[in-house]
Amino acid sequence: xxxxxxxxxxxxxxxxxxxxxxxxxxxxxxxxxxxxxxxxxxxxxxxxxxxxxxxxxxxxxxxxxxxxxxxxxxxxxxxxxxxxxxxxxxxxxxxxxxxxxxxxxxxxxxxxxxxxxxxxxxxxxxxxxxxxxxxxxxxxxxxxxxxxxxxxxxxxxxxxxxxxxxxxxxxxxxxxxxxxxxxxxxxxxxxxxxxxxxxxxxxxxxxxxxxxxxxxxxxxxxxxxxxxxxxxxxxxxxxxxxxxxxxxxxxxxxxxxxxxxxxxxxxxxxxxxxxxxxxxxxxxxxxxxxxxxxxxxxxxxxxxxxxxxxxxxxxxxxxxxxxxxxxxxxxxxxxxxxxxxxxxxxxxxxxxxxxxxxxxxxxxxxxxxxxxxxxxxxxxxxxxxxxxxxxxxxxxxxxxxxxxxxxxxxxxxxxxxxxxxxxxxxxxxxxxxxxxxxxxxxxxxxxxxxxxxxxxxxxxxxxxxxxxxxxxxxxxxxxxxxxxxxxxxxxxxxxxxxxxxxxxxxxxxxxxxxxxxxxxxxxxxxxxxxxxxxxxxxxxxxxx
Amino acid sequence: xxxxxxxxxxxxxxxxxxxxxxxxxxxxxxxxxxxxxxxxxxxxxxxxxxxxxxxxxxxxxxxxxxxxxxxxxxxxxxxxxxxxxxxxxxxxxxxxxxxxxxxxxxxxxxxxxxxxxxxxxxxxxxxxxxxxxxxxxxxxxxxxxxxxxxxxxxxxxxxxxxxxxxxxxxxxxxxxxxxxxxxxxxxxxxxxxxxxxxxxxxxxxxxxxxxx
Amino acid sequence: xxxxxxxxxxxxxxxxxxxxxxxxxxxxxxxxxxxxxxxxxxxxxxxxxxxxxxxxxxxxxxxxxxxxxxxxxxxxxxxxxxxxxxxxxxxxxxxxxx
Numbered sequence: 105x106x107x108x109x110x111x112x113x114x115x116x117x118x119x120x121x122x123x124x125x126x127x128x129x130x131x132x133x134x135x136x137x138x139x140x141x142x143x144x145x146x147x148x149x150x151x152x153x154x155x156x157x158x159x160x161x162x163x164x165x166x167x168x169x170x171x172x173x174x175x176x177x178x179x180x181x182x183x184x185x186x187x188x189x190x191x192x193x194x195x196x197x198x199x200x201x202x203x204x205x206x207x208x209x210x211x212x213x214x215x216x217x218x219x220x221x222x223x224x225x226x227x228x229x230x231x232x233x234x235x236x237x238x239x240x241x242x243x244x245x246x247x248x249x250x251x252x253x254x255x256x257x258x259x260x261x262x263x264x265x266x267x268x269x270x271x272x273x274x275x276x277x278x279x280x281x282x283x284x285x286x287x288x289x290x291x292x293x294x295x296x297x298x299x300x301x302x303x304x305x306x307x308x309x310x311x312x313x314x315x316x317x318x319x320x321x322x323x324x325x326x327x328x329x330x331x332x333x334x335x336x337x338x339x340x341x342x343x344x345x346x347x348x349x350x351x352x353x354x355x356x357x358x359x360x361x362x363x364x365x366x367x368x369x370x371x372x373x374x375x376x377x378x379x380x381x382x383x384x385x386x387x388x389x390x391x392x393x394x395x396x397x398x399x400x401x402x403x404x405x406x407x408x409x410x411x412x413x414x415x416x417x418x419x420x421x422x423x424x425x426x427x428x429x430x431x432x433x434x435x436x437x438x439x440x441x442x443x444x445x446x447x448x449x450x451x452x453x454x455x456x457x458x459x460x461x462x463x464x465x466x467x468x469x470x471x472x473x474x475x476x477x478x479x480x481x482x483x484x485x486x487x488x489x490x491x492x493x494x495x496x497x498x499x500x501x502x503x504x505x506x507x508x509x510x511x512x513x514x515x516x517x518x519x520x521x522x523x524x525x526x527x528x529x530x531x532x533x534x535x536x537x538x539x540x541x542x543x544x545x546x547x548x549x550x551x552x553x554x555x556x557x558x559x560x561x562x563x564x565x566x567x568x569x570x571x572x573x574x575x576x577x578x579x580x581x582x583x584x585x586x587x588x589x590x591x592x593x594x595x596x597x598x599x600x601x602x603x604x605x606x607x608x609x610x611x612x613x614x615x616x617x618x619x620x621x622x623x624x625x626x627x628x629x630x631x632x633x634x635x636x637x638x639x640x641x642x643x644x645x646x647x648x
Numbered sequence: 649x650x651x652x653x654x655x656x657x658x659x660x661x662x663x664x665x666x667x668x669x670x671x672x673x674x675x676x677x678x679x680x681x682x683x684x685x686x687x688x689x690x691x692x693x694x695x696x697x698x699x700x701x702x703x704x705x706x707x708x709x710x711x712x713x714x715x716x717x718x719x720x721x722x723x724x725x726x727x728x729x730x731x732x733x734x735x736x737x738x739x740x741x742x743x744x745x746x747x748x749x750x751x752x753x754x755x756x757x758x759x760x761x762x763x764x765x766x767x768x769x770x771x772x773x774x775x776x777x778x779x780x781x782x783x784x785x786x787x788x789x790x791x792x793x794x795x796x797x798x799x800x801x802x803x804x805x806x807x808x809x810x811x812x813x814x815x816x817x818x819x820x821x822x823x824x825x826x827x828x829x830x831x832x833x834x835x836x837x838x839x840x841x842x843x844x845x846x847x848x849x850x851x852x853x854x855x856x857x858x859x860x
Numbered sequence: 861x862x863x864x865x866x867x868x869x870x871x872x873x874x875x876x877x878x879x880x881x882x883x884x885x886x887x888x889x890x891x892x893x894x895x896x897x898x899x900x901x902x903x904x905x906x907x908x909x910x911x912x913x914x915x916x917x918x919x920x921x922x923x924x925x926x927x928x929x930x931x932x933x934x935x936x937x938x939x940x941x942x943x944x945x946x947x948x949x950x951x952x953x954x955x956x957x958x
Contacts, residue, residue: 210657212667278674285926286667287657313937316678320685324797331775333793335689340786341700346692349945350685400937401944416948618656673930680934688942692949698896710887717883725876728917729869841918845910851883852902856890 114517114614129214130617132515135200137221141228142188142196143584148235149183150580152176157539157573160566165557173556174241175257179234181244182262186269187228189500190358193365194311195220195276197507198304200515202280204608204615205301207289207624212282220275227269234261243554245355248336248347252328260329263322270319273361277311280304289607291626295389298606298630299382302389303368306396310357310364314400318354321347345411352403360399362496363463364392366503367434370456373510374438375631376604377453378445379638382631383437391430391437398427408479417476424474431467435460446638448645450602451525455506458533462498466491469544484554487547490540498536505529505583512587513601517614518594524586532579538572605632652829665831672835676842679805683846686798690853693790700787705857707772708795712763713855716756717847723752724844731837734830739820742833746817749840753810760803767792795854802850805843812836875916882909 115132119125125133156176159167168176203211211217234240240262242251251259284297284305297305325347328334335342375382382388404412404420412420438460447453469491473479482488513519542565547553551562558566600609611620658664694701730745771779774793782788816836819825825833882905889901915921920928 208657212657213671214657274678278671278678281674282667282671285670286663312674312678313681313933316682317685317941320682324685324689327793327797331793333775333778333789335693335790335793341693341697341790343692343696345948346689349941349948350688353941353945400940404944404948411952412948413951413953415951416944419944419947669927670930673927677930677934677937681938684934684938684941688938688945691942692945694896694899695949702896714883714887718880721876721879721883724879724913724917725872728872732869732872838918841913845913848906848909848913849903852886852890852899852906856886856898856902858895858898859887859890860893860895 112612113616114612115617116614118617127218129210129218131199131203131211131214131217132615134217134221135196135198136515138191138195138199138224141221141224142191145183145187145228145231146580149180149188150577152180152183153573154577156180157570159556160558161570163558163560163563163566168556170556171241174243174554175239177554178240178243182240182266183231184496185244185358185362186266187224187231189362189496190273190311191224191269191276192362192500192504193369193507194280194304194307194361195224195272197300197369197504197511198280198307198365199276201511201608202283202301202304203287204514204611204619205298205606206284206287206292207607207620207626208283208287209618209620211279212287213279216275216279220272220279223272223275224269227265227267227272230261230265230268234258234265237261245351246322246325246347247351248325248328248344249338252325252334252336252347260326263326267319267322270315270322273311273315277308277315280308281312284308289624289626292607293626295386296626296629298368299371299385299388299392300365300368302392303364303366303371306392307361307364309396310361310399314354314357314361317350318358321350321354324350345407348407348410349403352406353400356403356406357399359492359496360395362500364395366459366463366500367392369503369507369510370438370459372604372606373452373456373506374441374460375633376510376602377450377456378442378447379633379641380441380445380631381629381633383440383443384433385629385631387433388437391433394430395427398423398430402427405474405479408476409483421474421476425471428467428471435464435467446641446645448641449526450509450522451520451529452506452510454526454529454533455502455509458529459499459502459506462494462502462533462536466494466498469494482547484552485547486543486551486553489553490543490547493540493543498540502529502532502536505532508583508587510602511608512590513597514608514613514615516591516594517597517612518590519597519601520590520594521586524582528579528582528586531575531582535572535575535577535579539569539576540572542566542568542572603637605630652826661829668831668835669838672838676838679842679846683798683801686794686801687849687853690794690798693787693794694857697784697787697790700784701791702858703782703784704788704791705854707767707770708855709763709766710855710859712759713851716759717851719752719756719759720844720847723749723756724841726752727837727840731830731833734820734825734833735827737827739823739825742825743817743820746813746820750810750813750817753806753813757803757806757810760799764796767795791854798850799854802843802846805846809836809840809843812839871916875912878912879909882912 115130118130119128119133125137128134155168159165159173165173199217203209237258240255240257240259242255242257242259246263284301324334325336328336333340336344336347338344371382371388402420402424404416405424408417469487473482473488473491509520509525546562546565549562551558597613599611599613607624607626610624652661654661654664658667726745726749730742730749733742733745767773768777771777772792774789774796778789780788813836816833819832886902886905889905890898892898914931920931
């Protein structure tokens, strides 16, 4: 049922021309710009993954040469990490929702926000250039001395791409931090903030403090390549492991940039679809803070076999185990929130529940690799690959999709088709597990990562994994179609189709240009779902 | 023209001022970490090769470095005076102090580029033109790699600071600021002082290793 | 706009003199015959100079706690990286020889 006829004025009506999009200062439009950009890169990175999984369906390295394979996994990693996962939830959902959730008209620095998108795009162009000019084969980790001394691929170009997109990240983080500090509406105290906002804030702190380290270490690698001298070259007295210390000082917190926003999204969805307050709100906040702090002191667990001293390894291992505590608190609290809630299984909830299970799985296997002795066996095998894909794909990507579905009505004013979305979510869960669970087994059995050929013994599990990947590909493509369809034919959503709490639901769908007709005030804790809500929700479910 | 209304996203000037100040300090925090990587690489290298670094630093021009330090420290003082003048509504003095700050900054740049030229002539430019022969050749090259990279980044930030100061000078002249509103001046002063602080740590790193 | 603790011109001058004196002390310290260990004196002096600039010219002395936390965050995080990385370098079985 089309409702094109009578559209009230919203932020979208102010965006009639291409130019208005390109010079906008509206955080909501910038969020959409980012969504389009990162979706495009997601599918480019996905294309690389497709070729990888096709190659790995057979033991022989017959589809692509080993050099090409190295480039495939390198570009897959670079694109997925920096051009999809790191910006994903913060630059899309965060940009759109943060001001709305705190009752503000706009972010603190709208032009810096636009600059952030332009920097992302510039970095993206450098990445495309890298792809066209032969790519890199160093892995997304750019380890020295291979990247600085030996490879002949387009390293400096790739480093430039990541350097540029790093500033996009920093500016987004800076904007969010200042916004949360200074632009909360009256009554919105820190301990009344939705957990999504806390998650964005914590993520921003990591973005701001960790990314500059990455930027500079990449400059040093480029300088080594260009001038033939440097701090990472052992022949000249440098230390390649110093690169790793600097690289992982960013890159470990970076993976927390990828997961923290997902925590925020999941908290919003689970409370809404169980019609219940989050269990232990203060502890959820402390867990976010603890998680963020600990993220900065565990990086050495990526270096257990790199020549790091044993004592340092022990310290890093212990600290890495500590991270399990706030993670577990969050998982237990989500579970406790569900307990005696009135649960319904709309698509966002399916994604959120899928997140909890898959994140739990990935987190538990993190404990395996955090143990030094086990890691010696498991590192650089498919076990590690499975571990981080469970968290980043099973976790972050599913939460991202859950958030897209949850807030789709708010952003577009339309409802998507529920049954096909649910089918897509279930298909994704199934395809994901089929793709990545066999990889735990492969890793444990000794299959190394980043190899395009393997012993025939590993074939069965690899075929299962590749089969799963094909299902996953379908599940990722489906939302492109039904969400786009809903833009034209979806029914009008109304301001609050989920009857959720949160300031963003108090404005129209889609919101007006300056978010609220009147500045909202806050006088209660977040997630103020009541038992009446739950009873009404259950009886409504019984009727349908 | 005095801008006394806050930008659209802010409720009042105080909120805008607070947000701007926090924003600048956040940016400076990122800069600390950005430069910090270089200082970290320096520290690890010096830890590993104390003798090599002592040998290398004998070629640093202490007199030049000392004058550069005094110049930058003075420029921070004049910048503080410029900000103070605006707060007290003294536009002419503010403009003068801003221009003096710029002049001192420019003087630093000239002196430092001269220092580079000298080092390049001596054959101490790593990779491209490095002719130093001695027992610690590799470590001396490492020292100079760090020297050029670190002071070049500092110089870059200084040049950007000069450009910003030029804009501030024009805005001051055109009466954009008043005791009620001078946030850009305050933010520029923060940035300028930060650039000074970076030099304060660069100076002992490359000029004061051991003069005994 | 915090004009309550505005420094007088004398104040700015006094701080400038202190900074110059500290810099001179640092130079003098470099002449001590302690090889590369001069860092034990020169870097704390540099830190003092930096703190002085931050407290006075950058007006942290009259700022709120939040601003001071923001100001210190970068340095704190850097020190954290450095301290933890040192646990690796200082406990390796052997370091590179010059």
